[in-house]
Amino acid sequence: MAEPTPVQLDELVKTAVAIRERAYAPFSHFYVGAAILDDQGRVFAGVNVENSSYGLTICAERTAAGAAITAGAKEFVAVAVATPGAAAPCGACRQFLYELGPQCAVLLVDSDSGKVVRTAPLDEFLPNGFRLGR
């Protein structure tokens, strides 16, 4: 797996923080921005998208992953998630990201300060994640 540079990680964090303003969160008012760095050095952003039918809500990490995969990404190297208080990805997102980045770096960012509060490989958040045939 390609090792992200400090410059790439800085861009990733800034993207996750900046994209938060596009979150569609009229129900929870919990605005989340995510940015994924792939092994080609490309950055893909996502926000949480809520819905009147609450169960259809999509997290920022999964919208970013969808954008990345749509653009042809094959491997996730790092993901930054920006929320108030630097919340960790939910269980569903951990599994979703695991598919293309079981050891990608997860950066938890406090959106108020813009600072990274914790960085750890995804497999620390999701030990023994599930992948078919790999």
Ligand SMILES: [Zn+2]
């Ligand atoms: Zn989630």
